[in-house]
Amino acid sequence: MGKTGLDVSRVAIGGIPIQRPSLEEAVKIINRALDLGVNLIDTSIGYGDSEVIIGKGITGRRDEVLIATKGSWRNKETSLAHIDYSLQRLGTDYIDLWQMHNIKDLDSLNQAISNGGSLDAAKQALDEGKIDHIGFSTHNLEVAVKGVESGFFETIMFPINFIAREAADKLITCAKKHNVGFLGMKPFAGGNIMDARLALGYLLQYENVIPVPGIEKLEEIDEIVKLVNEGIELSNYDWVQIDAIRDQLGNKFCRQCMYCMPCPQGVEIWILTYMKNLFRLWPKERILKNFGEAAETAIKCIQCGECEEKCPYDLPIRELINENFAYYLNELQNYSQEQGG
Numbered sequence: 001m002g003k004t005g006l007d008v009s010r011v012a013i014g015g016i017p018i019q020r021p022s023l024e025e026a027v028k029i030i031n032r033a034l035d036l037g038v039n040l041i042d043t044s045i046g047y048g049d050s051e052v053i054i055g056k057g058i059t060g061r062r063d064e065v066l067i068a069t070k071g072s073w074r075n076k077e078t079s080l081a082h083i084d085y086s087l088q089r090l091g092t093d094y095i096d097l098w099q100m101h102n103i104k105d106l107d108s109l110n111q112a113i114s115n116g117g118s119l120d121a122a123k124q125a126l127d128e129g130k131i132d133h134i135g136f137s138t139h140n141l142e143v144a145v146k147g148v149e150s151g152f153f154e155t156i157m158f159p160i161n162f163i164a165r166e167a168a169d170k171l172i173t174c175a176k177k178h179n180v181g182f183l184g185m186k187p188f189a190g191g192n193i194m195d196a197r198l199a200l201g202y203l204l205q206y207e208n209v210i211p212v213p214g215i216e217k218l219e220e221i222d223e224i225v226k227l228v229n230e231g232i233e234l235s236n237y238d239w240v241q242i243d244a245i246r247d248q249l250g251n252k253f254c255r256q257c258m259y260c261m262p263c264p265q266g267v268e269i270w271i272l273t274y275m276k277n278l279f280r281l282w283p284k285e286r287i288l289k290n291f292g293e294a295a296e297t298a299i300k301c302i303q304c305g306e307c308e309e310k311c312p313y314d315l316p317i318r319e320l321i322n323e324n325f326a327y328y329l330n331e332l333q334n335y336s337q338e339q340g341g
Contacts, residue, residue: 001040001210002181004133004154006066006096008040008210010228011200012183015043015050017216020282023053025218030057032218034064036225042157042183042212044070044101045086055091062092068155068183070101070137071118074111079121083130098122099135099157104259109143112136113152137185139257140312141166148180155181160209161189162202162242163249176208187211190256191277192249196223198242201232252315260307260317267301268294273317275324284335292332298325 001008013033018026030041030053041058043050051069058065067090071082083098100118103109113119122134135155138144144158148171156175160167164186175182184203193199196213203211215221234242254273263269271278271294278287298321307317 002154002175002208003179004097004181006133006181008066008181009038010204010210011038011224012040012042012068012210012212013038013221014185014212014214015041015054016047017214017281018053018057019048019050020216023056026053027057029215029218029221030054031061033215033221033225034058034061036221038221038225039064040066040068040210040212042068042070042185044072045082045089046070046072046101051086051089055089059091066096067092068097068099068135069095070099070157072101074100074108074118076116076118076121076124079118080124083121083125087130094129095131097133097135097155098125098131099137099155101137102258103136103138103143103147104140104257106143106146109147113150119152135181135183137183139255139259141171144171145174148174148178151178153180155183157183157185157212159186159255160184160203161187161193161199163189163192163246163253164255168206172206172209182206182209184209184211186255187213189249189253190274191281192253193245195241195245196220197227197232198234198238198245200224200227201234201238202242204228204232205234252320254315254320255313257312259310259312263300263307265300265302265304266297267307267321268297269307269317269321271295272298272324272328273315273320275328279327279331284331288332288335292328295325295328298322298328 041054043054069086071079073079100112111117125131133154136147136153137157147153148156158167187203188199203209258270260269271291301321303318
């Protein structure tokens with residue numbers, strides 16, 4: 001994995017979906033991944049209980065796994081405090097890779113690497129043996145390139161899949177040139193790509209990209225590792241399918257980068273633009289319980305368009321808010337009828 005010198009499995013696993021199954025099942029999934037040779041697990045202090053679940057999953061097997069976690073604070077003091085909190089939640093005394101989470105623009109990058117920023121925290125934690133390597137994640141291509149070229153980071157985490165190919169033209173080559181490890185987030189485009197063979201086949205063509213799919217079922221990790229071990233050669237027909245899926249989905253889907261936030265009216269944009277995927281990925285009752293209040297903030301939207309000006313993917317956010325809120329209301333009504341209410 002680049003200048004880290006770490007020997008990393010050809011595919012890693014991401015820590016958001018691991019929260020969906022029961023704790024017992026999640027522990028089984030983590031252990032299955034380790035049994036199959038997957039040795040890198042990525043998470044974040046901001047991913048709910050993910051760190052805690054992973055900590056329980058690796059109990060007794062710490063030396064078999066590389067833990068990558070993240071924190072989104074840009075100042076030294078807060079970052080140091082949360083590195084300690086991550087260590088506590090993970091049940092370990094060191095983190096293999098600590099990443100500055102979701103650096104959204106050049107101002108945030110400059111804040112992170114300036115005196116008193118989160119880079120100073122990472123360096124201190126490195127000296128104290130609390131972390132072994134330093135990386136960062138972003139959804140902003142300009143930030144990604146600047147960060148890779150800065151020499152401060154050993155890894156970059158950036159979204160890449162056969163729909164969102166922004167990284168393919170420059171960033172992958174740039175990371176390779178500077179010997180920076182490349183963790184490919186959202187290999188299934190946030191759940192929009194359903195064919196694992198096509199998704200992985202596209203990414204594995206890049207030798208320095210480590211795909212990081214989120215896992216929530218035993219059969220998912222079994223399938224992914226089997227595909228990687230067998231090798232994937234995409235045929236001309238496969239590429240035709242990829243292009244067809246890409247054309248069908250277009251560019252009108254939320255990557256969850258959250259650059260649109262905060263909304264001056266208090267609209268939870270990032271929830272509303274992702275609402276259909278939430279219903280597809282999570283149990284309906286859990287969505288309604290955990291995200292219903294956020295969904296209802298759609299009524300606060302005054303159609304000002306400020307969010308669209310901030311979106312790096314030029315999404316028609318106002319349209320998506322209306323579309324997804326209508327979808328939410330329909331699901332809410334159906335659920336109420338199912339419950340006899």
